[in-house]
Amino acid sequence: MKIQKRIKSAVIGLGVGAHQAKALYNHPDCQLKWICDINKSRLSKIGSELVETKRTDNEEDVLNDPEIDLICVASYDEAHHRQVIKSLKQGKHVYVEKPMCISKSEAKDIRLTLKSNPKLRLSSNMVLRTCPLFKKVRNVIQSNKIGEIYHIEADYLWGRKNKLISGWRSEAEFYSIIHGAAVHMIDLALWIYGKKPCAVQAIGNKISTLGTLQRHNDFAVLLLQFDNLMSVKISAHGGCVHPHFHTLKVFGQKSSFFHESTGTVWIDSSSPDQMPRPEHSEYPAKAHRNQALVSFVNSLLSPKTDPLVPQEDVFSVMSICLAAEEAVQSRKILPIEYL
Ligand SMILES: NC(=O)c1ccc[n+]([C@@H]2O[C@H](COP(=O)([O-])OP(=O)(O)OC[C@H]3O[C@@H](n4cnc5c(N)ncnc54)[C@H](O)[C@@H]3O)[C@@H](O)[C@H]2O)c1
Structure with a gap:
C-alpha cells in the first residue's frame, strides 16, 4: 500500500x-x-x-x-x-x-x-546560513570567544557577469543588485551578529557593465549602523573580475576573523610573529544548500520548531534591502523602517 x-x-x-x-x-x-x-x-x-x-x-x-x-x-x-x-x-x-x-x-x-x-508560514532561501564555515563563525561570535564585535565586512563577489547582462535581470524594468546580491551578505552579517541595524548609508554605480543591456546598478556598497555604533560594511559586486566568493571579515576585541579567497584565518594577536590560526570548516558548501528548505518543511511538520530562516528574519533583511536601495537613490543616511 x-x-x-x-x-x-x-x-x-x-x-x-x-x-x-x-x-x-x-x-x-x-x-x-x-x-x-x-x-x-x-x-x-x-x-x-x-x-x-x-x-x-x-x-x-x-x-x-x-x-x-x-x-x-x-x-x-x-x-x-x-x-x-x-x-x-x-x-x-x-x-x-x-x-x-x-x-x-x-x-x-x-x-x-x-x-x-x-x-x-513564510521562509526564504538565505543559503549562506547552510554553510559550515559561517555556522562555525556564528558559534564563535555568539559564545563571545572573540569578545565584543565592533565591525564586520562582507562582500558578495558574484563573478557571473553574464547573468546580469543577459536574460531576465537585464530585461527587467527594475533590478536591484542590493536585492539580488547584497541581500545574502546582509542576512549573513545579521545572523552571525544577532542584532539588527538602525540606519543605512549606501552608494552604487554601474561602471562594470557599462555598454551592456543592464540598465541598473551592478555595484553597491552599504554601511549599516547599529544602536551601539557597531558597523557592518557590505558590498555587492555584480560585474567583478573574480570567481564567485563571499568574503567575510569580523573584528572583535580579542580576535579577528578573515575569510578571503587567499585563505581563512583567525588572528589572535597584533604581533607579526604570531601566525594566524587557519580555519578549515567547509566552504563553499553546495551539498548543504537545501538545508534552509528542508528545515522549513520540518518546521511545518513540527510547528514548535523554528526553521533555519524564520519569517521575521526574512522581513528584517528585506526591510534593510529596501532602505538601502532608497539610500542609494537619496544619497542620505536613512533610518531603517522594519516592515
Ligand atoms: N538563494 C539563492 O542563492 C539564489 C540563487 C540564484 C537565484 N536566486 C533567486 O531565484 C529567482 C530565480 O533566479 P534564477 O537564477 O533561478 O533564474 P533562472 O532564469 O535560472 O530561472 C528562473 C525560472 O523561472 C521561470 N519563470 C519565470 N517566471 C515564471 C512564471 N510566472 N511561472 C513559471 N515559471 C516562471 C523561468 O522560465 C526560469 O526557468 C530569482 O528571484 C533569484 O534572485 C536565488
Whole structure:
C-alpha cells in the first residue's frame, strides 16, 4: 500500500528552483505534486527526473490546487509578490526565493496577508546560513570567544557577469543588485551578529557593465549602523573580475576573523610573529544548500520548531534591502523602517 505523504508541495520556476524541486521530491514526508515553468524545455528536462510529478507552464494550475500545502516561488524577482500573495490567499505556506519582493508596498502587503492568515508560514532561501564555515563563525561570535564585535565586512563577489547582462535581470524594468546580491551578505552579517541595524548609508554605480543591456546598478556598497555604533560594511559586486566568493571579515576585541579567497584565518594577536590560526570548516558548501528548505518543511511538520530562516528574519533583511536601495537613490543616511 502506498503511504500518504504529509506535505503536498509545488515549485514555480526551475532555475535555482530545480534544486528545491529535487529536495522536496527526496524529502521523506513530502510529495512534490507540481513543477511549473514557462520554459517548456526546462520543464520537461527537470520533469524527466521527477517521476509522478505533474508539470505545467501555467502558475494558476499550482496556485489554485486545493491539495497543495507549500509553494516554492523561484520565478523572476518581479513575479514574487504576486505569487506569494496568491499562495497565501489560497491557504498555502510559502518558501520564496530572495528577494521576497521588490518594493515597500509589496512587503507591507505580504505582511498584512500573513497577519490575516496566522496559521501560514513564510521562509526564504538565505543559503549562506547552510554553510559550515559561517555556522562555525556564528558559534564563535555568539559564545563571545572573540569578545565584543565592533565591525564586520562582507562582500558578495558574484563573478557571473553574464547573468546580469543577459536574460531576465537585464530585461527587467527594475533590478536591484542590493536585492539580488547584497541581500545574502546582509542576512549573513545579521545572523552571525544577532542584532539588527538602525540606519543605512549606501552608494552604487554601474561602471562594470557599462555598454551592456543592464540598465541598473551592478555595484553597491552599504554601511549599516547599529544602536551601539557597531558597523557592518557590505558590498555587492555584480560585474567583478573574480570567481564567485563571499568574503567575510569580523573584528572583535580579542580576535579577528578573515575569510578571503587567499585563505581563512583567525588572528589572535597584533604581533607579526604570531601566525594566524587557519580555519578549515567547509566552504563553499553546495551539498548543504537545501538545508534552509528542508528545515522549513520540518518546521511545518513540527510547528514548535523554528526553521533555519524564520519569517521575521526574512522581513528584517528585506526591510534593510529596501532602505538601502532608497539610500542609494537619496544619497542620505536613512533610518531603517522594519516592515
Ligand atoms: N538563494 C539563492 O542563492 C539564489 C540563487 C540564484 C537565484 N536566486 C533567486 O531565484 C529567482 C530565480 O533566479 P534564477 O537564477 O533561478 O533564474 P533562472 O532564469 O535560472 O530561472 C528562473 C525560472 O523561472 C521561470 N519563470 C519565470 N517566471 C515564471 C512564471 N510566472 N511561472 C513559471 N515559471 C516562471 C523561468 O522560465 C526560469 O526557468 C530569482 O528571484 C533569484 O534572485 C536565488
